[in-house]
Amino acid sequence: MRLGVNIDHIATLRQARLGIEPEPLYAAFIAQEALADNITMHLREDRRHIQESDVIAVVSSLKIPLNLEMSIADDIVQFALEVKPHQSTLVPEKRKELTTEGGLDVVTNFEKLKEVIDKLHSKDIFVSLFIDPDKKQIEAAKKLNVDSIEMHTGEYANAPISQKAKFANIIADVAALAKSLGLNVHAGHGLNYQNVSPIAKIKEIEELNIGHSIISRAVFCGLKEAILQMKQIIEKARWSV
Numbered sequence: 001m002r003l004g005v006n007i008d009h010i011a012t013l014r015q016a017r018l019g020i021e022p023e024p025l026y027a028a029f030i031a032q033e034a035l036a037d038n039i040t041m042h043l044r045e046d047r048r049h050i051q052e053s054d055v056i057a058v059v060s061s062l063k064i065p066l067n068l069e070m071s072i073a074d075d076i077v078q079f080a081l082e083v084k085p086h087q088s089t090l091v092p093e094k095r096k097e098l099t100t101e102g103g104l105d106v107v108t109n110f111e112k113l114k115e116v117i118d119k120l121h122s123k124d125i126f127v128s129l130f131i132d133p134d135k136k137q138i139e140a141a142k143k144l145n146v147d148s149i150e151m152h153t154g155e156y157a158n159a160p161i162s163q164k165a166k167f168a169n170i171i172a173d174v175a176a177l178a179k180s181l182g183l184n185v186h187a188g189h190g191l192n193y194q195n196v197s198p199i200a201k202i203k204e205i206e207e208l209n210i211g212h213s214i215i216s217r218a219v220f221c222g223l224k225e226a227i228l229q230m231k232q233i234i235e236k237a238r239w240s241v
Helices: 006-016 022-035 052-061 072-085 110-122 135-143 154-158 161-180 196-200 212-221 222-241
Strands: 002-006 036-043 066-070 088-089 124-132 147-154 184-188 205-210
Touching: 002 212, 002 222, 006 022, 006 036, 022 036, 022 052, 022 135, 022 222, 036 052, 052 066, 052 072, 052 184, 066 072, 066 184, 088 110, 110 124, 124 135, 124 222, 135 161, 147 161, 147 205, 154 161, 161 184, 161 196, 196 205, 196 222, 205 212
Parallel strands: 002 036, 002 205, 036 066, 066 088, 088 124, 124 147, 147 184, 184 205
Antiparallel strands: none
């Protein structure tokens, strides 16, 4: 299972003072050294953390791929077409939300998404859709000819312990459907050191994207150690399948 490390909150800390530190590119280099499989960055419309210059620096400097999370706003799409990340993950975005609150409604936004996906594919950019674990959304994603889907695990992560198995089973069922349709399956949102194992055990899921929890632990033990600890938990869960 691959681990994508989201470094948005390195930039959040920098933007708190509108200064030059901490530097997201340095965090990306540490993640690469810790054997992260990719770097995830979300260029939000309000530029609250990651800036265009951060994306350009990572694309031009790292050996591991960049997964650029992005809305389908025209200026963001145009930037992606110019900078050409390895992958663009299309996500819903609301200006006042603290973090992404749910998955894309692929069914409702089918035509606009098709337009954007076709443009990204024309530049050889892999495309993923961040969606809720819902069969109708998976089937619509398949019709859009995307390369992968990333399942929103927030409902699982936020559920009380007594309900977690139920939501993990829903994710597993939908992951199996997506894989049977020929989609690559990723997952992320709200995953941490305590709850990641049941998701890591789902064999159809081949990549997890995790940010806030890793950056939070890095405050106390350093970023490299935080990433290595997460990789160890994921690998242990995978071995037990």
